[in-house]
Amino acid sequence: MHDHLYDGDLLVILRHGPHGSSWLKEGLDAALVAAAFGRHVSLLFMGEGVMALMAGQQAGPLGQKGTAATLDMLEMYDIETLLVDEQGLSLFDLSCDELMLEVTCVSSAELARVLSGHRLVLTF
Amino acid sequence: MLLHVVNRSPATSRTYQQALAGMSADDRLLLIEDGVQGALPQLVRHYAGLEGRLFALKEDLASRGLLGRCDASVQVIDVDGFVELTEEADRTVSWY
Numbered sequence: 001m002h003d004h005l006y007d008g009d010l011l012v013i014l015r016h017g018p019h020g021s022s023w024l025k026e027g028l029d030a031a032l033v034a035a036a037f038g039r040h041v042s043l044l045f046m047g048e049g050v051m052a053l054m055a056g057q058q059a060g061p062l063g064q065k066g067t068a069a070t071l072d073m074l075e076m077y078d079i080e081t082l083l084v085d086e087q088g089l090s091l092f093d094l095s096c097d098e099l100m101l102e103v104t105c106v107s108s109a110e111l112a113r114v115l116s117g118h119r120l121v122l123t124f
Numbered sequence: 125m126l127l128h129v130v131n132r133s134p135a136t137s138r139t140y141q142q143a144l145a146g147m148s149a150d151d152r153l154l155l156i157e158d159g160v161q162g163a164l165p166q167l168v169r170h171y172a173g174l175e176g177r178l179f180a181l182k183e184d185l186a187s188r189g190l191l192g193r194c195d196a197s198v199q200v201i202d203v204d205g206f207v208e209l210t211e212e213a214d215r216t217v218s219w220y
Contacts, residue, residue: 015142047142087145112148116126121217 005081005104006117009039013123017051018067019060024052027124028070035077042081043074044106044114050088053099071101083114125150127213131157131220134170143219144171154201154209155180160190168195181206 012031016023028043035041045052057068074082082103084096089105096105106114115121128147132139140162143153153174155162162170163180171178175197182202185191194200201209210216 013146046145047138085145108145111145112151115146115217116148116151119215121126121215123218123220 005042005083005106006113008042008081008118009120010034010041011044011115011118011121012041013044013046013121014049014052015046015124017048018057019064023124024049024067025070027122028067030122030124031079032070032073032077035079041077041079042083042114042118043079044083044085044111045088045103046085047088047091050084050092050094050099053084053101053103055098055100057100068100074101085111125152125213127151127209127216128153129216129218130155130159130162131218133158133161134167135161139219140170143217146217146219150177152177152179152209152213154206155198156184156206157181160184160188163194163198163200164190165193165195168197179205179209 012027014024014027018024031041031043052067057066059065082101083106084103086105086107089095096103128143128151130140130143130153134140160180161167178197179199179201180194182200185200
């Protein structure tokens with residue numbers, strides 16, 4: 001794993017799936033705002049949060065937009081450090097390469113270093 | 125050193141597992157609100173390995189009638205102690 005995964009201005013930890021609540025959307029909004037102000041932002045999808053990365057997401061039954069479109073914009077905001085908790089993936093029997101974005105898998109042993117390496121950590 | 129704060133009970137939520145996964149070897153863990161249930165002898169096993177780094181908030185224990193029922197390995201602190209822990213840590217991370 002490269003060193004740049006272990007440092008940054010802000011680490012946003014996303015621990016909720018899309019549609020069920022607004023936690024995921026709010027976490028992504030916080031990340032986009034920080035990035036718009038020139039901060040170096042990393043995202044960590046943890047636990048249920050890996051559901052945010054499923055391919056083929058759609059609008060909800062009442063037309064709710066969801067978060068997949070926001071994820072597609074991350075690159076435009078220079079948010080390129082996308083980390084996924086390995087345990088979260090195994091919880092749903094998913095692998096990194098079937099997700100909608102290119103991500104870096106983080107083992108449990110590496111998680112603590114990711115957290116301590118960022119100047120600010122926000123959990124959503 | 126980071127201070128991790130957990131407000132969910134290990135009896136009903138897996139949040140504590142995420143906190144543990146994010147902790148470095150010298151990080152501290154503070155249990156607040158429903159999280160203080162984890163300080164009971166029956167549940168404290170979830171925090172094995174944190175001896176000396178595991179804290180529970182006195183006010184939240186008292187309001188739940190759990191003061192005096194904590195496992196001996198848990199350090200009970202009041203809100204002033206919470207402030208001190210916050211001062212000693214580089215940053216705090218909340219898990220909820």
